[in-house]
Amino acid sequence: MTKLGMGMMRLPLVDENDQTSIDMEQVNKMVDLYMDAGFNCFDTAFVYHEGVGEAAFRESVVKRYPRESFKISTKLPLFVITEESQLEPLFAQQLENCGVDYFDYYMLHNVSGFTENAWKNVDLYSFIQKKKEEGYIKHIGISTHGNAEFLEEILFEHPELEFVLLQINYLDWDDEGIDSRKCWEVARKYNKKVMIMEPYKGGFLADVPQEAEKLMKDYNPDRSVVSWAMRFVANIDDVCVVYTGASTLEQLENNIDEFKNADPLNDEEMEIIKEVSDIINSNITVDCTKCRYCVDACAEEIDIAKVFDLYNKHKMLEKEDWTQFGNAYLNYSKLPDVGIASDCIECEACIEECPQSINIPEVLKDVAKTFETEIYGFEN
Ligand code: SF4
Ligand code: SF4
Structure with missing residues (x-):
């Protein structure tokens, strides 16, 4: 059954121009709300919030909840890796940042063309496999923005991988550049668990053009715009978790409500989603998801x-x-x-x-x- 995950990539800030100024009071309230709603899967990464994201997770979750009550996934920052000697200290640093003895899910962060310096020159797969054997990781996987052929190559060469984190939402599902559907099909072919990121495409699908919103509201005035995006991802087969990255308590509250009421889209609604996608695509000027990697x-x-x-x-x-x-x-x-x-x-x-x-x-x-x-x- 698909779970709702709390992505910790876009946490609330005290100063909106300083990514390290995380508003911990708000984050604590968000974590409490999320846990009280019956969920427990958190996702962070070494690079989130310019390097302080993992520590925010530690302060807000690890220090306030028993270890067995939550699951944490984090990622090895391939962007900074050029040689093998970096791996052990980085991994140790991540355990310390997160304040845990082991990670439930650990992945190579964005295996794709632009991190090839790391994965071609350093044996990252053996490293994470070793850490799993040593008991520091429960499950190993990758996140990727690569295309389906690229993913297939990786999964063929690395049967030890247990899951993949993919960018999936209704706008990217049949998008030739992102290839969401095909990537999901490849993951299924290799019997990998799928985790979903960017279900709202960095907020685009929460704030669609008026013409698109009208189509949705005319069909069902009681459903919010984001509910369509959530219902789309929450009902994809073989997905273990959908990570949404809320920046406010209200957004998180909405995510939880929408997830709990995410019945499948019917055929008519799927047609509307296609029309909505066409409208959005003709209005988006820059396809930026605000991931901030650049x-x-x-x-x-x-x-x-x-x-x-x-x-x-x-x-x-x-x-x-x-x-x-x-x-x-x-x-x-x-x-x-x-x-x-x-x-x-x-x-x-x-x-x-x-x-x-x-x-x-x-x-x-x-x-x-x-x-x-x-x-x-x-x-x-
Ligand atoms: S432009 Fe920067 S923030 Fe936007 S998607 Fe690309 S890397 Fe992410
Ligand atoms: S935004 Fe311009 S100056 Fe900055 S890294 Fe890109 S190309 Fe260079």
Whole structure:
């Protein structure tokens, strides 16, 4: 049976411009709400919240709940690995960060083209298998944003893997770039458990264009927009857990309610989902899920995830000249120690970090043109 997992990638912040300023009071309330609702699967990673995500999990869950009452999954950060000697200290650091003696689920983080330096040059699979044999991991797996052929190669070569974490939602299900459905089919073929991430595609599916929302509401005014996304993922076969990453107590409350009421979509509703997907696809300007993997790579300190988010929202508002998102961009540009879109020097260091294969410097040129030149006439 599918469970609802609490993803800890986008936790509430005290200062919205500082990813390390996690609002622990809010996180504690969220964890309590989630546990009280009868769920217990948490997901974090070494890189979340610029390296303090695992510690937030420790403070909020491990220090306040008995170890046997919850399950934790975390991930080996392939992005930083270049040699074998890094593995033991990193793993030990993760156990310490999380405050646990073992991980229930441990995965290689985003095995795909842009982490190949790590998985081609270092024997990561033997390492996690060894850690499992030593009792530090219960189950080993991978997360990936690679395509179905790539996943098949991995699962064929590594029968020891027990599960895969995949990006699945109704918008990506038949998307040629993401290949969700085909990846899920490959995982099933190899009898692997599937975990789902990004069921709302980084929030896109909670905030769809008005035309799409109207289709959903006309069909059933009592159902929220996100309920369609949740019902879609919660009823996919052979999925063990759906991780949703709430940033507020209210979002988490909604996720729990929607999950508990996630009856399967009927044929008519599946048709509506297809129409909704077409509308969203024709409105999305940048396919960014706000994962923030690119942000650390940027020497110009451009908060790429943030400016893309503002840009998408601005574009979604029917091409108005001025929007509150343009205003938010102006506010962002005045913060100390941040780069703006036009600061991009096109070094391309960010591109290989992006699981969505976005040509970031190219898009930043559009962002700069829209927000800086057309709206505000910035001078550089
Ligand atoms: S290409 Fe631009 S956005 Fe990307 S890392 Fe370089 S300066 Fe930063
Ligand atoms: S641009 Fe790519 S790597 Fe950066 S936040 Fe968006 S999806 Fe993630």
